[in-house]
Amino acid sequence: xxxxxxxxxxxxxxxxxxxxxxxxxxxxxxxxxxxxxxxxxxxxxxxxxxxxxxxxxxxxxxxxxxxxxxxxxxxxxxxxxxxxxxxxxxxxxxxxxxxxxxxxxxxxxxxxxxxxxxxxxxxxxxxxxxxxxxxxxxxxxxxxxxxxxxxxxxxxxxxxxxxxxxxxxxxxxxxxxxxxxxxxxxxxxxxxxxxxxxxxxxxxxxxxxxxxxxxxxxxxxxxxxxxxxxxxxxxxxxxxxxxxxxxxxxxxxxxxxxxxxxxxxxxxxxxxxxxxxxxxxxxxxxxxxxxxxxxxxxxxxxxxxxxxxxxxxxxxxxxxxxxxxxxxxxxxxxxxxxxxxxxxxxxxxxxxxxxxxxxxxxxxxxxxxxxxxxxxxxxxxxxxxxxxxxxxxxxxxxx
Amino acid sequence: xxxxxxxxxxxxxxxxxxxxxxxxxxxxxxxxxxxxxxxxxxxxxxxxxxxxxxxxxxxxxxxxxxxxxxxxxxxxxxxxxxxxxxxxxxxxxxxxxxxxxxxxxxxxxxxxxxxxxxxxxxxxxxxxxxxxxxxxxxxxxxxxxxxxxxxxxxxxxxxxxxxxxxxxxxxxxxxxxxxxxxxxxxxxxxxxxxxxxxxxxxxxxxxxxxxxxxxxxxxxxxxxxxxxxxxxxxxxxxxxxxxxxxxxxxxxxxxxxxxxxxxxxxxxxxxxxxxxxxxxxxxxxxxxxxxxxxxxxxxxxxxxxxxxxxxxxxxxxxxxxxxxxxxxxxxxxxxxxxxxxxxxxxxxxxxxxxxxxxxxxxxxxxxxxxxxxxxxxxxxxxxxxxxxxxxxx
Numbered sequence: 124x125x126x127x128x129x130x131x132x133x134x135x136x137x138x139x140x141x142x143x144x145x146x147x148x149x150x151x152x153x154x155x156x157x158x159x160x161x162x163x164x165x166x167x168x169x170x171x172x173x174x175x176x177x178x179x180x181x182x183x184x185x186x187x188x189x190x191x192x193x194x195x196x197x198x199x200x201x202x203x204x205x206x207x208x209x210x211x212x213x214x215x216x217x218x219x220x221x222x223x224x225x226x227x228x229x230x231x232x233x234x235x236x237x238x239x240x241x242x243x244x245x246x247x248x249x250x251x252x253x254x255x256x257x258x259x260x261x262x263x264x265x266x267x268x269x270x271x272x273x274x275x276x277x278x279x280x281x282x283x284x285x286x287x288x289x290x291x292x293x294x295x296x297x298x299x300x301x302x303x304x305x306x307x308x309x310x311x312x313x314x315x316x317x318x319x320x321x322x323x324x325x326x327x328x329x330x331x332x333x334x335x336x337x338x339x340x341x342x343x344x345x346x347x348x349x350x351x352x353x354x355x356x357x358x359x360x361x362x363x364x365x366x367x368x369x370x371x372x373x374x375x376x377x378x379x380x381x382x383x384x385x386x387x388x389x390x391x392x393x394x395x396x397x398x399x400x401x402x403x404x405x406x407x408x409x410x411x412x413x414x415x416x417x418x419x420x421x422x423x424x425x426x427x428x429x430x431x432x433x434x435x436x437x438x439x440x441x442x443x444x445x446x447x448x449x450x451x452x453x454x455x456x457x458x459x460x461x462x463x464x465x466x467x468x469x470x471x472x473x474x475x476x477x478x479x480x481x482x483x484x485x486x487x488x489x490x491x492x493x494x495x496x497x498x499x500x501x502x503x504x505x506x507x508x509x510x511x512x513x514x515x516x517x518x519x520x521x522x
Numbered sequence: 523x524x525x526x527x528x529x530x531x532x533x534x535x536x537x538x539x540x541x542x543x544x545x546x547x548x549x550x551x552x553x554x555x556x557x558x559x560x561x562x563x564x565x566x567x568x569x570x571x572x573x574x575x576x577x578x579x580x581x582x583x584x585x586x587x588x589x590x591x592x593x594x595x596x597x598x599x600x601x602x603x604x605x606x607x608x609x610x611x612x613x614x615x616x617x618x619x620x621x622x623x624x625x626x627x628x629x630x631x632x633x634x635x636x637x638x639x640x641x642x643x644x645x646x647x648x649x650x651x652x653x654x655x656x657x658x659x660x661x662x663x664x665x666x667x668x669x670x671x672x673x674x675x676x677x678x679x680x681x682x683x684x685x686x687x688x689x690x691x692x693x694x695x696x697x698x699x700x701x702x703x704x705x706x707x708x709x710x711x712x713x714x715x716x717x718x719x720x721x722x723x724x725x726x727x728x729x730x731x732x733x734x735x736x737x738x739x740x741x742x743x744x745x746x747x748x749x750x751x752x753x754x755x756x757x758x759x760x761x762x763x764x765x766x767x768x769x770x771x772x773x774x775x776x777x778x779x780x781x782x783x784x785x786x787x788x789x790x791x792x793x794x795x796x797x798x799x800x801x802x803x804x805x806x807x808x809x810x811x812x813x814x815x816x817x818x819x820x821x822x823x824x825x826x827x828x829x830x831x832x833x834x835x836x837x838x839x840x841x842x843x844x845x846x847x848x849x850x851x852x853x854x855x856x857x858x859x860x861x862x863x864x865x866x867x868x869x870x871x872x873x874x875x876x877x878x879x880x881x882x883x884x885x886x887x888x889x890x891x892x893x894x895x896x897x898x899x900x901x902x903x904x905x906x907x908x909x910x911x912x913x914x915x
Contacts, residue, residue: 268876271881272875272881291877295879295880325772327770328771334873334876335877340588343600355591356863357592357863359860359872363670366670370670371693372694416573
């Protein structure tokens with residue numbers, strides 16, 4: 124009995140020591156990689172041998188490399204030292220992708236448990252580049268209000284969640300935005316019966332909007348600048364918002380036009396009774412984002428996105444990619460890893476972009492699958508056409 | 523047994539067996555541990571902020587809020603008013619729910635608690651079912667139920683249910699007739715305020731009159747005096763115009779509208795907390811000794827009189843401490859407002875940190891605000907408790 128305090132003392136000292144050492148470990152940057160960590164193979168893919176190797180990679184996830192070569196996990200190179208978030212993700216073996224989960228056409232949880240939509244496709248594109256396996260994605264559904272905290276705290280590796288690229292988010296919020304995957308504009312969804320032609324027709328209306336979105340600010344700015352009275356009604360998540368709209372709690376809803384189209388088709392009882400007004404309230408470039416100050420990781424996502432644009436420009440899609448790799452021009456071969464070292468230079472394997480196109484597709488493939496004319500949303504491509512066809516999707520050269 | 527022990531003064535106890543030294547050491551170690559944890563958390567925050575290139579500053583609070591709010595207790599212009607002011611509006615909206623919620627939850631809990639002990643089988647069973655259902659299901663689910671299943675399923679605004687007295691009920695809320703103040707409103711308010719001490723004077727004077735009709739109802743008489751004064755002043759000054767709700771454009775204009783979001787939150791909090799208070803009231807009443815009740819009945823007091831004059835005052839001493847807990851729960855649960863879209867403190871803060879990215883600072887502000895609200899509430903209840911406590915001599 125008398126020894127009891129002594130044990131407590133020892134226990135407290137141990138806990139204090141453990142916490143102290145823990146703290147010490149966290150304060151120093153936790154991810155300084157060993158220059159030559161074991162699984163990073165020392166064999167550079169031979170330029171000439173690469174095409175065949177790549178072709179095998181699609182059939183078997185573990186490419187049987189040249190004799191004597193390592194049978195290490197696929198993402199290997201010496202081109203660039205892998206560190207920071209990229210190393211974390213590769214070591215973990217899955218990509219944690221922050222999505223909405225409630226936005227049809229962008230990322231929505233389907234009945235079979237999968238996530239579908241253009242945002243989910245880009246999650247898979249990144250996973251394809253990293254792991255050669257589109258199933259290596261862990262989707263993390265986030266509300267609009269929770270999304271930035273999830274990135275700031277490092278809970279998600281990348282945020283692909285129909286997020287508008289703004290100055291404030293890029294600086295004060297601490298994000299790094301990547302190429303815009305969807306150019307959108309703010310719009311208003313109203314009942315056809317209201318015959319609302321202009322915003323002035325909505326004077327006095329109650330307008331539903333999602334909390335923590337740019338739409339919330341745009342709504343206030345637009346209506347106030349035109350001196351139109353309105354009452355906002357804000358909800359934290361889309362399902363609640365469109366349920367309230369369906370019940371007539373609000374007269375209209377505002378969001379990005381593509382989202383309005385998606386939600387109208389998915390959530391409203393009589394989609395045909397509703398119309399998206401012509402007025403465009405704002406520019407809404409929707410772009411993936413990562414935590415700032417990790418250039419290597421940002422580069423990986425950036426060039427995976429550009430690869431889908433560039434592949435469309437080159438006419439490479441998921442069905443002809445093998446043929447293009449074998450018989451395409453130099454630009455095509457360089458993109459697909461048949462020549463050059465674009466992949467290894469950013470810490471990925473040589474065939475990283477080949478995998479993206481093969482397993483997920485180019486931008487047109489992705490768009491047609493998720494929002495195109497054959498889907499129930501049928502969103503016109505508009506600004507999202509390649510620059511060669513009058514749109515804004517433009518990739519820097521891959522060289 | 524004692525023979526083997528040394529004599530008390532024979533040898534000094536080594537310091538690591540000395541209970542006095544150990545106590546001090548243990549306290550030092552504990553404080554060191556707390557400091558270490560605090561240091562770790564602080565370091566973690568600073569390094570986290572450094573990682574995303576942020577700074578710890580509250581300057582952003584002066585910027586214009588630029589988001590509109592559905593309900594504001596004070597005038598609010600998003601184009602010019604600051605984030606800090608929006609935060610303040612949020613506190614007011616939260617207090618609006620907490621204060622009204624506490625009043626109604628107490629009333630509901632008192633009624634249900636008494637009903638639970640009723641000798642009438644039906645009444646007692648109804649109270650029991652109420653308590654068991656609402657005490658044992660999550661509040662969030664109840665809020666969704668009230669809002670989406672209860673209130674939003676009411677008729678749309680154009681098919682509103684019209685109740686007598688120009689009251690309209692729809693899924694846009696409850697529209698009630700109200701008053702528009704005129705220029706003389708402030709003057710009238712002053713007169714009505716001054717009349718209150720006057721009515722109290724009447725109350726004290728009537729207390730000296732021994733006629734039962736006057737003495738027993740002196741509170742009512744005093745109120746009537748106040749009402750008469752206020753009414754006369756109202757007729758003379760004409761301080762407000764009636765405002766009747768009617769459909770203007772999309773919504774009801776005129777009158778006053780109780781929003782569905784506020785109603786759902788209030789309903790949810792009142793019904794949920796009321797169920798807990800009912801059990802506390804029941805326990806308090808059962809804690810009053812049977813003999814006291816029987817003595818009261820033997821003196822010829824009726825059931826209601828026994829309850830009002832004997833049982834409840836005694837039960838209150840038992841009830842107050844756990845009741846404080848329930849009030850605090852209600853205050854903290856009000857932060858679930860965000861689920862039904864009511865613009866409370868947490869909801870508005872959520873928007874603020876989303877727009878500014880200053881998550882940490884805003885979260886600290888939210889915690890401080892709720893802490894202050896809870897501590898004030900707790901202090902008030904402690905004051906009440908100490909006033910009601912049995913004074914021991």
